[in-house]
Amino acid sequence: MQQKDVLPMKAEKADKRLSAKPVITGSEAVIRSLIAEGVDTIFGYPGGAIMPIYDALYDFQDQVHHILVRHEQGATHAAQGYARSSGKVGVAFATSGPGATNLVTGLADAYMDSTPMVCITGQVAASLLGTDAFQETDVIGITMPITKWNIQVTRQEDIPGAIAKAFYIARSGRPGPVLVDITKNAQFGEFEYEYVPCTHIRSYQPVPELKQDAVKAAAALINEAKKPFLLVGHGVLLSGAEKALIALAEKAHIPMASTLLGLSAVPVDHPLYVGLLGMHGNYGPNVLTGECDVLIAVGMRFDDRVTGDVASYANKAKVVHIEIDAAEINKIITAEVAIHADAKTALEALVTDVQPANHDEWLAEFKAAHQKEYDKVQHGELYPEAGELKMAEVVRLISEKTKGEAVLVTDVGQHQMIASRYYRFKNPNTNITSGGMGTMGFSLPAAMGAKMGTPEKEVVAVIGDGCFQMTLQELGTIYQSKIGVKIVILNNNFLGMVRQWQQLFFDKRYSSTEMVNPDFVQIAKGFFIPGKKVTAREDISAAIDEMLATDGAYLLEVVVEKEDNVFPMVPAGAPVSTIRLE
Amino acid sequence: MQKEYTVTVYTEDRIGITNRITIIFTRRGINITSLTTAETEIPGVYKFIITVMSTREKLDKVVGQIEKLIEIHRAFVHEEDEVVYQELALYKISTKSLESGDIERLIRDHQARILTITADYFVIEKTGHQQELTDFIKKLEPYGLIEYSKSGRVAIVKWSRRFHEHLKELQASSEA
């Protein structure tokens, strides 16, 4: 007993750090809790209120890789890209005040697109809360409507519990972003650390119980259907239901179309896959939505970009809606049969209850519609022989040369629609885009995150000239952290999508949409990233080869037709059957 | 059709939960006409009773979105005939008016009661539905009404038995 007293202070402290319940600071608890959740990559940016956490991080560099971004918005999109490609929870750090407010766009984007993400923000000391202290901002109040959950932690002993809950909430049920705001005093304070993962919250039921009678009712509708139609949403990817979905489609012979975020769940060359839904989707899926008699929507939320005019949407169909989020059921489209369940669980049950069927005649309608679109739109876009370069031919070449196996990260605008329409996805989770929010500037940071999440895959970002200039500072991150993303700028010297609307609906009054652009290759060069600019058709193929052969990051600028339009197009708010081919 | 509905929300005890609930009404431009909240018979579970003018269709969606919040147990929309409810009002009147005999009679006739009397003013308490409580203002005005204050609604849901049993079980199992 006596001997214990003579131990020097320091050794005693070290002892405590190694014991089962070590006494550590709140900051160290943050890092250890993240490691306990399997986190190996963090995207972030330091500042006063989060400095203790960054200091703790310094001791764990062998276990967690921190990527220093160039703007906190970039950290959120990178975390999103990481999550969407790897299926893990993305993690971002930011300081209080401006650091925290810079997370807002990414949080809102992740919330709309059901992306699991945990953001950790530093906050001023608890004693200063509410006093307008330096860099104090009410980030909890600001992010309440754009997070799945958020919490402010003011005591160090609450840190592990808050982080455990954050991860559980972010990845369970319909995933989403969570924010944990930690006051500086809690980061400094010491306590006896213990980590217990969260597996249950009594007021939260993330995975509803599958109701067999709903499955039976859905199967009965499908078995009687003459023209069944499957809509593939993001939920299919999120629940890992791709195989079950395809099994259902094959057994009951049902054509499948994808939402923008559902892309890559079904290989584009699957014989039952008929294309993309929505405003700039394919002709057949849009027009024939009005003809189907049973519509089976899986893990999707009937966004207005998909439905167009709701009153006339799928008028002849009985709707089966498979959805994990009860609030989405009957929100826009009333379901004849709602299966409130995880998509994979529901589809696996449904497959056993449906009868084999043949719908060749119905599929022939899709084939005919495709032929019409191909002749009127696609052929000319994919294989132009004269005139300026077209976005679609560039995407076709990238698709061919990557064998549809790259992770395609797209930004927002015409290039996004073209890339989504023409890239021939082969594997799940290879389409990363900002759907619900349509956040310009998303793709460069998201591509960085995607590459970090799946380093073994080729990651190609297809970006518009406008979008690129919203987050181009992340080239600095790409250089510093040696992230091998391929960047393709489809440069039409316009905010093309807005210009298209001005042309079609505002008498060609091009108000503030023309861009006088910098030399993008020169910019890349400034960040020590190799690149090339292509303006002629005969150079494009070799340039893409060179890009793909380059070890590490590469920027390819392709100057494309200036005033090209994306067709087909459903005018905003119009019935999807009125989709225009020209 | 727009009419008055009662919305009940059962929540965990958590800072900011009121804000989380009300922003969902705000997003859809629904005006909250009253809001009452207090702990239920189950420790740690709170009940919000919210009255709004809106449509059933809209409110069913709002309630779905409220239920998405992590710390919400359940939320419900109730038609007028599904709830037994009361509101409480206090009326402050100048003490001088007590000199006229008929105000005491008025108070008795309306099942109100005097809570407190000072040299300057006295306070009457009355429970009832909104209309009765505001009608009573008019009756008191001739006596010199100084101030009127009314609570939000407190309501008991007629079919609540099973849900409250469920909450109790939940409480028992989280204590175990």
Ligand SMILES: Cc1ncc(C[n+]2csc(CCOP(=O)(O)OP(=O)(O)O)c2C)c(N)n1
């Ligand atoms: C942050 C943000 N601001 C504005 C918009 C509106 N917007 C949508 S697409 C677009 C044009 C995008 O231009 P560019 O990146 O050049 O792509 P293009 O359409 O020309 O392919 C704009 C301004 C948006 N979606 N996001």
Ligand SMILES: [Mg+2]
């Ligand atoms: Mg452009």
